[in-house]
Amino acid sequence: xxxxxxxxxAARNMRNARLRNALTTIGIAVGVASLVAMMSLGIGLQRFxxxxxxxxxxxxTVFVTSRQDPRNxxxxxxxxxxxxxxxxxxxxxxxxxxxxxxxxVEEVAPEVRATAEVEYAEHTxxxxxxxLPWSARxxxxxxxxxxxxxxxxxxxxxxxxxxFAKKLDANPENLIGKKIVLRYAxxxxxxxxxxxxERRQKSFTxxxxxxxxxxxxxxxxxxARVFVPTQTALAMDLMQPADTQQLVRAEPAERTYSMLTVRxxxxxxxxxxxxAVKKMHFSAYSYLDATRSMRRFFAVLxxxxxxxxxxxxxxxxLAIVNTLVMAVLERRREIGIMKAIGASDSDVKRIFFAEAxxxxxxxxxxxxxxxWLIGRAINLGANLYLHRxxxxxxxxxxxxxxxxxxxxxxxxxxxxxxxIYPAARAARLDPVEALRYE
Amino acid sequence: MSEASxxxxxxxxxxxxxxxxxxxxxxxxxxxxxxxxEVTFTLARGEFxxxxxxxxxxxxxxxxxxxxxxxxxxxxxxxQGAELAKMDSEALARYRRLTVGMIFQSFNxxxxxxxxxxxxxxxxxxxxxxxxxxxxxxxxxxGVGLAGRAQHKPSQLSGGEQQRAAxxxxxxxxxxxxxxxxxxGNLDSRNGQEVMALLEQLNSQMGVTVLMVTHDPALAAxxxxxxxxxxxxxxLAAEVAQ
Ligand SMILES: Nc1ncnc2c1ncn2[C@@H]1O[C@H](COP(=O)(O)OP(=O)(O)OP(=O)(O)O)[C@@H](O)[C@H]1O
Ligand SMILES: [Mg+2]
Numbered sequence: 001x002x003x004x005x006x007x008x009x010a011a012r013n014m015r016n017a018r019l020r021n022a023l024t025t026i027g028i029a030v031g032v033a034s035l036v037a038m039m040s041l042g043i044g045l046q047r048f049x050x051x052x053x054x055x056x057x058x059x060x061t062v063f064v065t066s067r068q069d070p071r072n073x074x075x076x077x078x079x080x081x082x083x084x085x086x087x088x089x090x091x092x093x094x095x096x097x098x099x100x101x102x103x104x105v106e107e108v109a110p111e112v113r114a115t116a117e118v119e120y121a122e123h124t125x126x127x128x129x130x131x132l133p134w135s136a137r138x139x140x141x142x143x144x145x146x147x148x149x150x151x152x153x154x155x156x157x158x159x160x161x162x163x164f165a166k167k168l169d170a171n172p173e174n175l176i177g178k179k180i181v182l183r184y185a186x187x188x189x190x191x192x193x194x195x196x197x198e199r200r201q202k203s204f205t206x207x208x209x210x211x212x213x214x215x216x217x218x219x220x221x222x223x224a225r226v227f228v229p230t231q232t233a234l235a236m237d238l239m240q241p242a243d244t245q246q247l248v249r250a251e252p253a254e255r256t257y258s259m260l261t262v263r264x265x266x267x268x269x270x271x272x273x274x275x276a277v278k279k280m281h282f283s284a285y286s287y288l289d290a291t292r293s294m295r296r297f298f299a300v301l302x303x304x305x306x307x308x309x310x311x312x313x314x315x316x317x318l319a320i321v322n323t324l325v326m327a328v329l330e331r332r333r334e335i336g337i338m339k340a341i342g343a344s345d346s347d348v349k350r351i352f353f354a355e356a357x358x359x360x361x362x363x364x365x366x367x368x369x370x371x372w373l374i375g376r377a378i379n380l381g382a383n384l385y386l387h388r389x390x391x392x393x394x395x396x397x398x399x400x401x402x403x404x405x406x407x408x409x410x411x412x413x414x415x416x417x418x419x420i421y422p423a424a425r426a427a428r429l430d431p432v433e434a435l436r437y438e
Numbered sequence: 439m440s441e442a443s444x445x446x447x448x449x450x451x452x453x454x455x456x457x458x459x460x461x462x463x464x465x466x467x468x469x470x471x472x473x474x475x476e477v478t479f480t481l482a483r484g485e486f487x488x489x490x491x492x493x494x495x496x497x498x499x500x501x502x503x504x505x506x507x508x509x510x511x512x513x514x515x516x517x518q519g520a521e522l523a524k525m526d527s528e529a530l531a532r533y534r535r536l537t538v539g540m541i542f543q544s545f546n547x548x549x550x551x552x553x554x555x556x557x558x559x560x561x562x563x564x565x566x567x568x569x570x571x572x573x574x575x576x577x578x579x580x581g582v583g584l585a586g587r588a589q590h591k592p593s594q595l596s597g598g599e600q601q602r603a604a605x606x607x608x609x610x611x612x613x614x615x616x617x618x619x620x621x622x623g624n625l626d627s628r629n630g631q632e633v634m635a636l637l638e639q640l641n642s643q644m645g646v647t648v649l650m651v652t653h654d655p656a657l658a659a660x661x662x663x664x665x666x667x668x669x670x671x672x673x674l675a676a677e678v679a680q
Contacts, residue, residue: 005562016550337546340507341607342535342563344528431507435546 001347010354017327021355024316024323025363031313032367032411036399037374038309039407042302044375044398049294059267060106062274062286064099064260066091089281090256091242099262102276104269109133110257112233114240117183118226119201120168120175127164129182130224131233135263147176147208150229157228158182159208164225175206182226185239187255194247197239204228313411317418320359324352324422328429335426336434345427352423353416360415364408371407372399452519454615454647455481455504459513462499473499475671476513481649483614486641488658489651491668497651500668501617504649505540506530518614535564538615539608543623545600547592553579553603554588560610578606582636598629602636609640616640618650622657634661 014021067088089095100108112131117124134153150157158180165172168180186200210227242256262277264270270286277284328335335348375397383393457479464471474496481487489497502508503515506522514523517537525533534540547556557575566574579585582602592600601621608616618637622630638661640646652658658665667674 001563002565004568005565009562012551012555333546334548337548338559338563339531340505340534340540340546341560342531342611344531344563346528347531347563432502435507435542 006354024319025359027316027319028363029366031316032364033370034312035309036371036407038305040375040397040399042305044396046298060264062262064277065283092254092256104264106265107135107263109230109261111259114238119181128224129226131230132227133230145208145210154231157207158204159227161225162209178206187237187239317414320418328422328426332434335429336431339431349423349427352426353419356415356419357412360412364411368404368407453480454483456516460515461512463511472671477673484645486648486662487664488662489666495668496671501619505617506533536611539613540617541604541608541621543620545604552589557607564611582606597625598632601633615647
């Protein structure tokens, strides 16, 4: 029998027991809807969490420190303050260039952080000065900044932290466009002869005010109150903590950096770059490490939501078994007739499978629509709540296309599996027996 | 399929039906019911035979064996060269689809289907080309005088009309053998005669071999050219009618 005939017969049979088949199909739809709602909640929550973290730009960033650095960011086995020189190369310009040459790296910005004196309107304030890499310009946390980002990577411009700006002017907004003078310790010379330290000063134009800390305040580099472009800061040869270390150890050498911030074009390269950097004998750390456990959590959550969502579908599959067994009993004679005029056992079996699959298809499609509507309703409710808390709206439930397609396929699969027993029973029916009685 | 004869010999006629010690036993606890017991007979191509015998003599059981609906306990049946004893269930289904047609005392039309759908059903199982189905169904219904009733449900028809529709369905895939189990048993004499006339016409004009079970010796005498008698599952001596 051709597939078209099969489904024509199945459709006819379903029309003949319209109410019963419709109720069973609705049962499947409810099961699929619960599965879709649960799964879309898991997917939506995961996307929500990922999105929050992605927005911070953290996943595109790997932090590199020297293993010798006593302030090493993680206390893992990488950190070896007493490591031999060949096991722990210096984090210098050569290393910086090597890392910058790795595939996928957009920018390698050294951490530049120093104490400085700020003079404005004949008042002075002592504070922390830090370099802000050029790649930070599209950082989400800087979106809400007043004024603008640096006009170029080497501009003599400064961005102030708002609380600090208040010390300079009660109305910090007035400061934008004004000039400040920065006094700082300048490292003079280097190499085998060692270096001297000088007091220097430089004039900067204030271009912006920052409410939040860059990178959500999660990075050491950002703990400062005055920011200038990293390249400008490097050109100023600010005295760095690494210099102190060199001085104390009396190991005159090239300039080294305490930390490099490696910015990738996309988060997908972070892992590879992190591995490559570790092979160069540096400590590397990325927030991908921190989210590994989070991703595991979501995998488990999805699984549980999936299992609970499937329960209703499991119940619905019993309804299919029941409906089809009833149909076999009711259509005993019809099955006998079909066999008498040439239907094979497998034809009979396929007719019942086609009926099961049809219910699965309709139930699946209806269920996906229903599940999507439930998701919309929950989103609407959640957003009403968020609105009252004056928080931006979020899509908590998400029904991606693959989930919709998978749910329909799953519904068909479950239905066909539920059809195995009734179909086998119908195929086994003895036609002589079935045709004997009126 | 009758082959050219060897020189000097009579032409070999391959019979349409050949039963060789065909048996169907039912095991009822300790007792064995010999519903059909070593029945041997042949039907020639184009023959119209009646199968007579008292109730419970095994007529329906024999017909079901011939129809490929039931399996032989022992012996063999050959229909147009095909050996039923050797067939698996798939081959038997194919045999029922293409080689035999069967009609019943109770018509056995699918009550929820129109006549056209009922007649189309065996065409579906045989994967008869879709494009030609409408014409074939029409031709079959017209052949039994029901062209105008194609879209009627069986319940809207008289018994005679239903049996004629059942005949149209049995002939859908042009079988060479038509088995009829008391086809007029549920009909009044006028409708019964209509159905018998149709069977006779099919037999004489299209050469369909017909084996008909009946209780009515008069009917057998009038239409069948030969009568077979069964009693207690056994075939009595075959005799020529008239
Ligand atoms: N499934 C079965 N189990 C046990 N015995 C059976 C079964 N089917 C038929 N029989 C027996 O086989 C014998 C032949 O039955 P069958 O129906 O072939 O008779 P019949 O000649 O067609 O009778 P009738 O003229 O009443 O239709 C009967 O004795 C019947 O009881
Ligand atoms: Mg009988």
